[in-house]
Each structure stands twice: as C-alpha cells, then as structure tokens.
Amino acid sequence: MFKTTARIIKKDLLQRGIYSFVLECDLIAKAAKPGQFVNIFIEGFTLRRPISICEIFENSFRIVFSVVGKGTSKMAKWDVGKNVDVVGPLGNGFKKIDSNEKLLIVGGGIGTPPLLELAKRARSARVIIGFKTKDLVILEQDFLKHGETIVCTDDGTYSQKGLVTKFLLESIKSDDFTRIAACGPKPMLKEISKIAKNFKIFCEISMEERMACGVGACLGCQCIIYKEGKKQSAHVCKDGPVFKAQEVFL
Amino acid sequence: MTKKMEVEVAGVRFKNPLIAASGTFGYGREYEKFYSLSNLGGISVKGTTDTPRMGNLSPRIAETPMGMLNSVGLENPGIDHFIEHELPWLMQKNTTIIANIAAGTEDLYAKIAQKLDKTNIHMVELNISCPNVKQGGAAFGTSAKAAFDVVSRVRKKTKKPLMVKLSPNVTSIAEIAKAVESAGADAVSLINTLLGMRIDIKTRRPILKNNVGGLSGPAIFPIAVRMVWQVRKAVKIPVVGGGGISSAEDAIEMMVAGACAFQIGTAIFTNPYSPLDILSGIEAWMDDNNIQDINEIVGTVEDW
Structure with missing residues (x-):
C-alpha cells in the first residue's frame, strides 16, 4: 500500500449523481487486484473516503462513486487535472481466477463497479447486474464488452424486470457455474450467500x-x-x- | 545543527515527544507498512483488557465537522495475547512502548497491571476514560474518589511508570488529576474522547449502533489545550497532552500549554504520515525560532 498522488485524467457522469474518474497512478495500478479499494483524501474532511477500484489499466485505475453526502459531493466537483491524495491499494480482493472456472458475477446498484475488473479477467463468466430503476443503471456497456451480461431493474423500467437473485437462480439451474462473486446491498448479499450454500457453489462477497x-x-x-x-x-x-x-x- | 527532541516522562525516555495515541495505532503492525516505527517517540497500544473483547457492533464510525465519533468499544485480543504475541515484536522496534489497559473492576485493573509488571514494557497507561463500554473504566475516570481508589490499587501491583489517561467528560478535570497524583500516578495523559452523538435524519436512527461514541479530531483540540493548561497548574507530575493535534503548530501549542510530550491519533487516519510530518515541522519551527531543546517550550504560556 502507498500514500501517493493520482491525477484525474478522465471524468464521466454515468447517471445523475454517479461519477467515474480515471486516475493516473503507476504505483497503485501496478499493485492493485480486482476487489481492492483506495482511501481518498478530501480537503476539509477528517476521514478519507474508501472507494473500490473499478478497473485497472497499465498505469491508471478507475473508480465509480455515488454522491451520498458532503464528502462525495465535493469529489463530484473535481475535474480532470486534479491531483488527488490516495492511499491504496487496500484490503484483500477476489481470489485469483483459475482457468477452468465458470463465474457468475452479481452486482447490485453502486456495488456493481468493484466487479468490473474481475469480469474483465474471467475467461468464462456471466454477469448479472441489477438496479432499482432505469436512472441508476451503470456500466452496462463496460460489462458487455467482456462477456454475457444480464441487466435487470426492480421496477422493470429498463431491460428485464426482477431482482438479481431471480436471474442468479435461473443461471445456476441452467448451467454448471463453479463460482459466484457478488457485491451490493446487504439483503442481496444475504440472499446470494444462502443460494450459494444451497447449491454448494464457492461464493465471495464484497462488503x-x-x-x-x-x-x-x-x-x-x-x-x-x-x-x-x-x-x-x-x-x-x-x-x-x-x-x-x-x-x-x- | 541537530536539535534536542528527546523528552522524559516520569523517568521514561522518549526519543521525541510524539506518541501514537492508544486506539488509533493498533499494535503498530499496520503503520509499519508505511514507515519504520523507530521514527516515533512512543506508541501507546490499543486499549487492552483482561480477556479478549469483540467490542461494540458496527457501525462504529461517524464523521463530524472537523472530527469523528467512534464506538469501537475496546475490541482487543486480551492481555495474555498481547504479552505473548505483540509485545516481544513491539519491543524490538526501537521506540518507547506504553501498554494502555482498561477494565471494569479494580481487581481486573490490578490483575492486568501485575501481569505487565513482569514484562519489559516501558510504561503503563491506565485508561479510566473509555466512554464506549461499561468495562472501559469511565466510571473510574469521572469520580475523583473512584479514580483515587483504582490508581492506589494498581500502584501497589506495579513498579512500572504509571500514567493515567483522564476523561474530559467531567466537571473538573484538575480534581481528577489531583486525585490520581495523590494515589501515586507518575504522569497523566489527557484527553480521552468526548462523548458525542450523530443521528441520521432520514432514518431518525443514531449513526452509531452504540448510539453514542467518543469525539476526536481537530474539533476537540481547543478543549484539550484548555484541560492540559488547567491540569498542568493543578499537579506536579508530568502531563502528556493530546486531543485533535493535526499539525506541528498544534503540537507546539500543546507543549506550550504544559504538555511535556503529546499524543496524536485521529490525524493518522487523515494522513498516515502525519507523525513524520509533525516531527519535521517541529524541527523546522525550532530552527526558525532558534530553539535547541524542545523541553525549553514546555509550559511557557504566559497567562493574561
């Protein structure tokens, strides 16, 4: 882990209140693994903001965050060129993917971003990402680039209607997946954990x-x-x- | 020219006046990944109890204007684990090691102190001020009589230099300081966190699962300065000051108020390197002000 400076080289608004930054930082890009996070300093705040790493590139990495309070709203005002004080990569990421594994990658809402890098690295995976409603759908195209992706919304305003667990169950029953990786709200993780146990599938969750x-x-x-x-x-x-x-x- | 940064607290030598405050630095292992612990004057380890404790339920952290609340609740692996697995490693780190101990009864305080007496630890800090758990000693820290009794009891069980960490959640901290001094404490450290609360107005639930927690960070700095200044006048034993220090200037102010050494905590969360930045900032300030020995500034405030 390092405390270093990372420069914002790309900023995108994914949905109202949901931002994507690509940060240039060789040290963190070289060391990071899928599922790890960085801790970001915001001027005027005592605590750093822990944000998961969404994608890892050669000498930069991407984060996606939702504006939830004063700190993240200040971050949302940052622009390309801003030097950010970052500590990372932190924590333990997902287990390394074995070549013969068939993954089910399940993301809910703002828990979706930390799964993208894992999806990129998986040779065989199905991605299921769910959101409350159409205005909150993020990263669909990014996941599609790397494989089969099911998008669902709780209210059916975009793509398929239903919770991710519904499509997870269908997938497990129709194909021989060997591993699940999930991130999202606690009730969702609880349900997925139960399903994984019932079907005896190795499952990791990001908390x-x-x-x-x-x-x-x-x-x-x-x-x-x-x-x-x-x-x-x-x-x-x-x-x-x-x-x-x-x-x-x- | 090299400056003298070395200080002494109750006969214990610290290579510089900066001590990592208990509860913010674990047992040192995490921050050693950033820099050598030998840079620090000392480390006061995570508050340790007789038996292992799981602590309070999460959420345990809430941000506040210029600070934070915590309600960790003395999660720790217990004194036996500490002595066997953490202390031998820490004692090789070429810095002064302080055991911070907490308990819910006089007996348990005495028992832990007795165990530590047989180790090579440099100093014991008696935590009679953890606001987050009943077993954290706060009941001892908010009554002069109870503070006197527990310190007297522990005093009989240990020859180690004994520092007592005082709670700010009292009417007169000077009274408590006097009580622990007369009970045989060799030094006092202050302040522990101030009891606070945050509520999520959407859910109308407290953010902390424990409902209330200890406030730390720059928000409490002026309170800490005031209390150090008061206690310094009330007792003859050395005062170690802490509470919201986040810069070299803050640390110097604390020493001018009367602290012969200082503790930093929450600032380490904001910036893991803040101990090193504060130390180099103090040396630069000494250069600018032609001060050769940091001890020269202790308690030099001239009151109006």
Missing part, C-alpha cells in the same frame, strides 16, 4: 462498512465472521472487503 483508518489499525469497520465454528471479529478494510460468503455473518 462495505463505515471506516476510519482503512488499514486495520482503528478497528472501526468490524464485521463478524465464523471460523472453525467460532464467532470471530474481522475488519472490512484489512480482512476484506472480499470475504468468503459462508464465513461472514450477514
């Missing part, structure tokens, strides 16, 4: 929690995991954000 240090020192972002049949404490920033679904108490 989110309010953080302070981002490196495992302050213990702010605790989640509970089961290991060797015992309840244990883990921290999303250091032990995650990616966990084995069967280990996390959701």
